Amino acid sequence: MEHKMFCFQCEQTAGCAGCTGQTGVCGKRSDIATLQDELTGALIGLARASRGKQPTDSAHRAMLEGLFTTVTNVNFNEETIRKQLENVIEETSALIGSSAGHEANPALRYNMQELWNAQEDIRSLKSLILFGLRGMAAYAYHARMLGYTDDAVNAFFYEGLSAVGEDWGMEKLLPVVLKVGEVNLRCMALLDKANTETYGAPVPTTVPLRVEKGPFIVISGHDLKDLKLLLEQTDGMGINIYTNGEMLPSHAYPKLKAYPHLKGNFGTAWHNQQKEFADIPAPILFTTNCLMPPKASYADRVFTTEVVSYPGITHIGEEKDFTPVIRKALELGGYSEDREFTGINGGKAVTTGFAHDAVLAVADTVIDAVKTGALKHIFLVGGCDGARSGRSYYTEFVKQTPADTAVLTLACGKYRFNDLDLGTIGGLPRIMDMGQCSDAYSAIQVAAALAEAFGCGINDLPLTLVLSWYEQKAVCILLTLLHLGMKNIYLGPTLPAFVSPGVLDFLVKNYHIHPTTTPEADLAQMLNS
Structure with a gap:
């Protein structure tokens, strides 16, 4: 079956208009884009099913994971997306009291082509709501992993997605767009509280860009809990840990910087990874989005966890046993001597x-x-x-x-x-x-x-x-x-x-x-x- 892609949620979308071919600019295949649309339609169905009811905690998790899965550069794996879809349908079934899921009530289904083919201003406002909710879900997910949730934040995911599925005009959609911003402020405050109460308030810290000799692991993404678990599991093993991308700020949290083997930062922003990871003698762990399709030169050194997934790449599940990553680090051995790296402008450290x-x-x-x-x-x-x-x-x-x-x-x-x-x-x-x-x-x-x-x-x-x-x-x-x-x-x-x-x-x-x-x-x- 030929799948027709339409995706314009990221800045690099083809021609600044939309990816419509067999592969998007991010590397996402058209069949994966179609499947993510199906997952989004199912999430809207879950939101509709929640009207007048109280979603369970497992429904909230399915909502966050489903939305996060569709953020750019997170998940390229048909198998894991289908599992997400099945989970959302099960939660919908539980809410409506049926074992038949969406088939039990066709009115719950939402075809994303209705959104992509809508009048341009309506499509624009609904896209702002949907894409904003996807971003906010990432923040709520990270807070949840640390045990922090907010009932008002959880409730708005259902409210906002329901609005995307409604046949509303601009006057009704505009307030929802701004409410995404209002609730996201509350969500960012929740994540800030989760991070600072768990790891301490950040303090100004200078981070070297040098990589010391010996085995090491590069960890990328945003999830501080994954970094903490990796630091615990590598403590005393002679393996150094280096951050990449959005993980750089972790060096400023007192309870993370207390680990002496959290050494520095390797590389720059996410889009440089195919060049920067090409020949490093170390594994790379992706904890959230920012994953690009790994090249063959380093694919065997890439590991994923949480909702990040790519076909053929080793995934660390909920048990959070990073042994495969650790084993790969010891096998590769790292550099034989200290290596000096610099930032884009030649600097040897960042703060x-x-x-x-x-x-x-x-x-x-x-x-x-x-x-x-x-x-x-x-x-x-x-x-x-x-x-x-x-x-x-x-x-x-x-x-x-x-x-x-x-x-x-x-x-x-x-x-x-x-x-x-x-x-x-x-x-x-x-x-x-x-x-x-x-x-x-x-x-x-x-x-x-x-x-x-x-x-x-x-x-x-x-x-x-x-x-x-x-x-x-x-x-x-x-x-x-x-x-x-x-x-x-x-x-x-x-x-x-x-x-x-x-x-x-x-x-x-x-x-x-x-x-x-x-x-x-x-x-x-x-x-x-």
């Missing part, structure tokens, strides 16, 4: 850990610097990285920021510039890494505290947000910023293909969203506005 507690601890210094004119502007330059050439914008932008300004950053977009040495301002480094993409919550907390200190609104602060987007977690963060009423956000390197001209016009008029142009022109506009 992380400037989350809200760390920044607010020196809030008086920041406030005084603003009042005296020593600090004239703060830029938040963060978001997802990707492979498009236009992303050099962010490197050049940061390089060109004046010496009397500071740059906050988060997520993997920081790898474009986080190894730069821009000096200090008021005793603080001019580049301050706040953490993972979910740590946009930290940036919001800092902005709110500064606004309170100056007795003004957030939009009156000398603060500009310059965001890069790639996948669905960036979508839910953007919706949170819109919910908070933040305006004059610069968004790039391209505008989302799923944002129709009509919806874009609404965002520009109401929130002054700016597509990025050139670093020179944008900086001039920001500093003179």
Whole structure:
């Protein structure tokens, strides 16, 4: 059977319009895309079945895992997606009191072609809801793994997905779009609480990019619990652990950095993995999204866990026994001598850990610097990285920021510039890494505290947000910023293909969203506005 793909949820979608061939830009095959659509339709059916009922905890887990599975660069495996689909149908059956699942009530089924073929503004708003929910599900999933849940967050997944399946106009869909942002703020706060109460509040930490001789493991993704388990299982074995991608901020958590064999960071952002992993003498463990189809040169050294899955790749199940990864590390042996690596700009170390507690601890210094004119502007330059050439914008932008300004950053977009040495301002480094993409919550907390200190609104602060987007977690963060009423956000390197001209016009008029142009022109506009 020939499957026809339509997918435009990521920034690199073909022609900035949508992947429609047999393989998407991310490497996802058309049959997998179709199966993920079927899973999404089933999740909408689960949401419909929940009306007037109380979903169980297992239904909540099926909802989160199902949505997370469909995030870009997470799951390419037909077998595991089908298991997710079967699980969702079982949970739906339990809710409606039938053993026949969706077949027991055809009205529950939702055909995703109805969404993809809808009028463009309706399709756009529903896509914002759906993609935002997918991103938020990742955050809720990570919190759940640490034992933290929120009833209001869980309930909104059903509410939001139900709206996607409704025949509603713009006036009813717009409030749901903004509510995704509202609930995602609550979800990011939940994950922040889960991480900090479990591992301690992050502290500024300098992380070397050097890899020491001997066996080592590279761990990528976002899940701090997986890292903690790996550190425990390798403790005292002579195996060093190196983070990659969005796992870099883990070095700042006191209970993680206490392990002496958590040594440093290897590599840069996710899209460089096929080059960076090609010949390293060590295994790589993927804990969340950011997986690209592994090349034959290193496929036998790739391991996955949680909802991440790829055909033919060894998967570590719920028992979390990382013995296969450890065995591979010992077998490969690592480098025979210490190896020096650098960031994109030649730096030999990067600094992380400037989350809200760390920044607010020196809030008086920041406030005084603003009042005296020593600090004239703060830029938040963060978001997802990707492979498009236009992303050099962010490197050049940061390089060109004046010496009397500071740059906050988060997520993997920081790898474009986080190894730069821009000096200090008021005793603080001019580049301050706040953490993972979910740590946009930290940036919001800092902005709110500064606004309170100056007795003004957030939009009156000398603060500009310059965001890069790639996948669905960036979508839910953007919706949170819109919910908070933040305006004059610069968004790039391209505008989302799923944002129709009509919806874009609404965002520009109401929130002054700016597509990025050139670093020179944008900086001039920001500093003179």
